[in-house]
Amino acid sequence: MVNSLAVVALLLAAWFSLKKQVLTRSAGVAMVIMGSVITFSLGIGALILMFLFFSTSSMLTGRSNRESSQTRSLIQVLANGGIPMLAAMGNWIVPHSVWFIIYIACIGAANSDTWASEWGKRSSKLPYHWQLGRRVTVGLSGAISLSGTIASLLGALFIVCCGVLILPIFPKPTFIWIILLTLTAWLGQWVDTWLGGFCQGRFRCSECGCLTDHDTHCHQPAVLVHGYGWMTNSMVNSLASFSSGIAGGGIYLWFLSMNWVPPF
Structure with a gap:
């Protein structure tokens, strides 16, 4: 019963995130799937812990960069929640x-x-x-x-x-x-x-000349100057x-x- 209510809460949270453009549609779907796997494998407490991470992170991100806040993509959600979800799946397979x-x-x-x-x-x-x-x-x-x-x-x-x-x-x-x-x-x-610092791709903007982590800057393709592009x-x-x-x-x-x- 508790786990089912948690899934309903996840669906509502995903809908709210989509409405506020906090997540993309694919990221919202991934959030529901990850949250469900975590809840049914590790329990509601594990989902609460994930919620504490995302809520505190969102508050800090919003306060420090309100003007340039970005919608989280599927890749970003998986980067933070993918490994924990695998841990939850591990407990389901071998408790x-x-x-x-x-x-x-x-x-x-x-x-x-x-x-x-x-x-x-x-x-x-x-x-x-x-x-x-x-x-x-x-x-x-x-x-x-x-x-x-x-x-x-x-x-x-x-x-x-x-x-x-x-x-x-x-x-x-x-x-x-x-x-x-x-x-x-x-x-x-x-x-x-x-x-x-040593492996991630670092790019130089061809327009303004600044260093960036992104392969585009100033609406122009940036040049890889260090690390691996992938x-x-x-x-x-x-x-x-x-x-x-x-x-x-x-x-x-x-x-x-x-x-x-x-x-x-």
Whole structure:
């Protein structure tokens, strides 16, 4: 009954998102499918955790960039929710508590990246780019700022705290597990930064000459100057989420094999 009501809520949320042009039609369909798979495989708590990620991310994105808000595409939705959905499918095929850990780590990584990007835009200083070795314009992948780094850690911590309280993993949430899961979720942010700086396609606008992550700028095709054209921001996000999930799940299984019980 609860799961059926969750599906109805997903349909209403998709309709509202389409009406407000928050999502494209294909992205709305994907949201309903992903949400349904997650709900029936991991439970309503997992769907609530995904909702917390999308709602806080949307609020931050709206506040920091109201004038240029864009409709989320199917690729963008899959980049953030595809790996968590695979974790949910894994639990349906082979039920195990590790899938909940992987799910939390993946959502935490996505939230960490989003908070870093949105809070970084508010910094009074331009972000520093590792690969270029200089400060660059806001929004270029691979760049970091102090405020964005702090926000990324808080974003991971927020999702992990909510996850261990909502999802049925631990009889009693422990401080050590919260720290470990937060670090594995935060790892995804650094993977995202490294891939964004060294592997993601970087383009130079043929009209204004600025560097951008997009293959078009100023309504003109941009020239690839670094990285791989197929390594898009969405692919980087997916790989970052995947790395956090693997790290979190691996640590959890290792501790289980040792019969380790956190002292506090």
